[in-house]
Amino acid sequence: MRHARPFRAARQIISFWSSVRPSIIPNMASPSKKLKCEDEKRVFNSAWARYFFAERKDKPLCLICHDTVSVCKEYNVKRHFETLHTKYAKISEEDRKEVSRLSSLLQKQTTLFKKAFSTSVGTSNTRASYRVAHMISLSASTITRRTGEMASNVRSTLREHCQGVRYFSLALDESMDVKDTAQLAIFFRGVTDNLDVVEEFLQLVLLKGTTTGADVLCAVLKCVDEMGLDLAKLSAVTTDGAPAMVGSTKGFASLLTKHCRDLGHQQDIVRFHCIVHQEALCASLRCCLTS
Numbered sequence: 250m251r252h253a254r255p256f257r258a259a260r261q262i263i264s265f266w267s268s269v270r271p272s273i274i275p276n277m278a279s280p281s282k283k284l285k286c287e288d289e290k291r292v293f294n295s296a297w298a299r300y301f302f303a304e305r306k307d308k309p310l311c312l313i314c315h316d317t318v319s320v321c322k323e324y325n326v327k328r329h330f331e332t333l334h335t336k337y338a339k340i341s342e343e344d345r346k347e348v349s350r351l352s353s354l355l356q357k358q359t360t361l362f363k364k365a366f367s368t369s370v371g372t373s374n375t376r377a378s379y380r381v382a383h384m385i386s387l388s389a390s391t392i393t394r395r396t397g398e399m400a401s402n403v404r405s406t407l408r409e410h411c412q413g414v415r416y417f418s419l420a421l422d423e424s425m426d427v428k429d430t431a432q433l434a435i436f437f438r439g440v441t442d443n444l445d446v447v448e449e450f451l452q453l454v455l456l457k458g459t460t461t462g463a464d465v466l467c468a469v470l471k472c473v474d475e476m477g478l479d480l481a482k483l484s485a486v487t488t489d490g491a492p493a494m495v496g497s498t499k500g501f502a503s504l505l506t507k508h509c510r511d512l513g514h515q516q517d518i519v520r521f522h523c524i525v526h527q528e529a530l531c532a533s534l535r536c537c538l539t540s
Contacts, residue, residue, distance in 0.1 A: 291321040300330040301337060313337065410447050411476045414439030418485035419469065421494070421501070422523065423460060431456035433465060435472050439482075451476060462493045462501040466508065469501070480509050485519040489526050 293304035302309045302318075309318040309326050313334050318325045330338075411417070417439035426432055433454040439447045452475075454468040473480065486502055488494035494501045502520050509518065 293321060294323065297323065297326050300326050301334065302326050302330075407449055407451070408476055410449060411437060411439065411451075411478055413441060414447060414482065415442050416440055416482050416484045417478065418483070418487065418519075420487040420523070421465065421469070422489065423456070423465065423491070423494075431460045433468050435469060437476075437478075460493055462496055462499045462504050465493060465501040466504045469505070470508070480512060481514045481516065483509065483514075483518060484516065485521060487521040487523055489523050495520070495522075 293302075293307075293309060297309065301312045303312055304310065305317070307321075309321055311317070311329060311334075316329070318329055417437060420436040420438070422434045422436075423431055424434075433456055435451040435454065437447075437449045437451045441447065452472045454472065456464055456468060458464070486505060488502060492500060495503075497503060502518075506518050509516070
């Protein structure tokens with residue numbers, strides 16, 4: 250009986266604490282809630298301009314590569330600069346002032362667009378456009394007819410612009426769509442007597458079957474005839490480096506020059522290589538290029 254008393258006392262203590270409400274005992278096992286980065290409400294520091302950063306949409310924006318840093322902390326901004334743009338660390342004070350000027354200009358442009366979209370005038374114009382759209386007839390035939398009329402008007406206006414130039418040049422780009430059908434995009438650039446430059450997208454032609462230089466020439470001549478262009482005013486043509494375009498005998502450029510000669514046009518047609526393909530090639534080889 251002497252040894253049973255301590256056990257009886259222990260059971261009484263356990264029974265007492267078991268009867269106590271759980272809310273009275275603090276939950277010591279539950280971990281404290283951590284504060285997330287987005288809940289810290291960090292703000293951009295103007296002193297970070299020395300790392301070529303500016304604030305845009307509440308995030309630090311690198312003025313060199315236009316990348317944003319997810320966490321608005323000086324450590325992340327400094328690490329981005331020292332990792333990717335360390336060569337700009339030794340620029341002069343005048344260049345840093347130019348960076349500050351560009352940063353302030355970026356802020357002004359952002360503020361200008363925000364004001365433009367937040368004005369009551371913009372809201373009124375949007376409401377008016379919705380009301381006009383609601384008044385348009387929903388008849389399928391009416392919509393189809395009006396769409397055709399607008400397309401016809403655009404085409405006639407484009408034809409007038411093309412015919413009013415003194416000299417013009419053509420740019421061609423041939424590519425495959427998702428159904429492996431060749432598509433030829435024809436672009437036009439001309440200059441008037443008043444030295445006004447006109448640039449237009451003329452046509453997108455489907456090349457069914459083969460895509461030889463003769464096929465491309467037929468598509469271009471048909472487009473030129475529809476637009477009322479005079480080949481005597483053609484001064485240059487821009488293509489890619491494909492054999493069907495720049496082949497010495499059966500390429501499109503050679504066939505076009507021969508066609509103009511047969512028509513009695515003696516002007517020299519300058520040939521250019523599309524710079525977009527060269528830029529894409531340089532971008533793919535940037536890891537190998539040193540300068």
